[in-house]
Amino acid sequence: MVRTLLTALALWIAAATPVVTLHAAEVGPGVGQTEDVGTTGYATKRLVLASACSEACPWGELGEFLRDAVRPDGYEIILCRNCNRTEGPRLVANAALPPPLVEDDLRHGTTRRINAHVDFGITEASMLGWAYRGQYIYAKDGPYIGLRLIARIEDPTYLLVAVKPQLGISSLAEIRTRKLPVRIITDFQPSVMPVLEYYGIDRKSLESWGGSLVGTKDITAATPFDVVISSLASPANNPESAFWTTLTVAHDLKFLDLDTALIDQLVDKADMVRATARWGLLRGVDRAIPTAGRSGEVVFARADMPDDIAYAIARAIDRQRGELKWFVRPYSIDPLTVGNGRGVPLHGGAARYYREKHYLD
Structure with missing residues (x-):
């Protein structure tokens, strides 16, 4: 799948x-x-x-x-x-x-x-x-x-998921179960789409709940959003990753854990490796987060x-x-x-x- x-x-x-x-x-x-x-x-x-x-x-x-x-x-x-x-x-x-x-x-x-x-x-x-x-x-x-x-x-870059705390969720699975009208910023990388699939989130369903999928181009601190899902997470300010710094500096975000089974899938089928996003990688990363990453x-x-x-x-x-x-x-x-x-x-x-x-x- x-x-x-x-x-x-x-x-x-x-x-x-x-x-x-x-x-x-x-x-x-x-x-x-x-x-x-x-x-x-x-x-x-x-x-x-x-x-x-x-x-x-x-x-x-x-x-x-x-x-x-x-x-x-x-x-x-x-x-x-x-x-x-x-x-x-x-x-x-x-x-x-x-x-x-x-x-x-x-x-x-x-x-x-x-x-x-x-x-x-x-x-x-x-x-x-x-x-x-x-x-x-x-x-x-x-x-x-x-x-x-x-x-x-x-x-190296990391696959990370961050949400606004007021959303009140601890897993992406809650977006589908609660049919939340969230605005998701994502880079649309092939390593991200399996995450949406795993948690039952697709564009058609999301839009039917009043939500949306938004690309990372022209993101500013004022861009409306609720969730960020990206495999380009890094504190570096190259064009592909700079939005992470922009958003984490401007907003207090909560970083979510990914299911172990999902990480296994990404390693097995999406050309990624197991990685740990360590404390302080980005503002709001307040613990070691097991995830998948890629490098090269x-x-x-x-x-x-x-x-x-x-x-x-x-x-x-x-x-x-x-x-x-x-x-x-x-x-x-x-x-x-x-x-x-x-x-x-x-x-x-x-x-x-x-x-x-x-x-x-």
């Missing part, structure tokens, strides 16, 4: 998000610019990286880290700031040109479109796996079996990337890993997981470096 819901949700996201069909959200003439950056590609050591915005977007700041890490080796990394959302794996797999700029790009300071084919990228670890296997949001156009992992960078952003490429380039990138990431602690998100490199693609093959050049460092068995 969880896997069925994940598939349905992912297809819904693919249909709803403007990055899959850009025409409705493309910016008008004269807004933003397409820039010719000259000759790029493997033979030039000038590589185009599918990255993201400069305003603390995780794939954006990791792109900056990577750009600086490989510079001493003679590589110039050109950051494609609008090769983000779900599009990175597609663009890399197809060696495609970046998509048109959309309104959301401009909102986060991206006004430049690179006129050059994408060589490699950064994305979320689960998303890379879905693309490689042709699952969920990549079911219609995948699988992209030519994708290869270069490095996994740890980046990935640097990835196509299989046709020459081994010496993949080797150099893996080496540079490892060599400069100490710099990761200075970014907005809590990034780190774990030698035990840096080469683990969870089913996505490791690029041969990266594998050679990790074997030399004894990071692989």
Whole structure:
């Protein structure tokens, strides 16, 4: 049942998000610019990286880290700031040109479109796996079996549920049993929808009780809400997680425990791990809360990337890993997981470096 819901949700996201069909959200003439950056590609050591915005977007700041890490080796990394959302794996797999700029790009300071084919990228670890296997949001156009992992960078977030105390509930199950007209803020991540299903909450029923499901975009302290359910919980102020800080600072919230059986389902079927949100993670977290979490952003490429380039990138990431602690998100490199693609093959050049460092068995 969880896997069925994940598939349905992912297809819904693919249909709803403007990055899959850009025409409705493309910016008008004269807004933003397409820039010719000259000759790029493997033979030039000038590589185009599918990255993201400069305003603390995780794939954006990791792109900056990577750009600086490989510079001493003679590589110039050109950051494609609008090769983000779900599009990175597609663009890399197809060696495609970046998509048109959309309104959301401009909102986060991206006004430049690179006129050059994408060589490699950064994305979320689960998303890379879905693309490689042709699952969920990549079911219609995948699988992209030519994708290869270069490095996994740890980046933890937690699944947390918080409610306004005046709601008077101790479990999400009470929303259905009492048919409460609650306004639920959620990130609509595939790891969240099984939570709603487990507790018998669906959009149609919720709306029939006078409630609603609200996305996390443009959340302010004044946004009306009763419940928050999100697997992107973190005190970091990147765009995807900043609403947690906004809401927990402005409101006194009560954090709920999740049923153990639900956590087991998320671990078994939703690509998550058991985790504990410890005291003080966010304002209002007043105890250790057992939950599920996820961690992992990935640097990835196509299989046709020459081994010496993949080797150099893996080496540079490892060599400069100490710099990761200075970014907005809590990034780190774990030698035990840096080469683990969870089913996505490791690029041969990266594998050679990790074997030399004894990071692989």
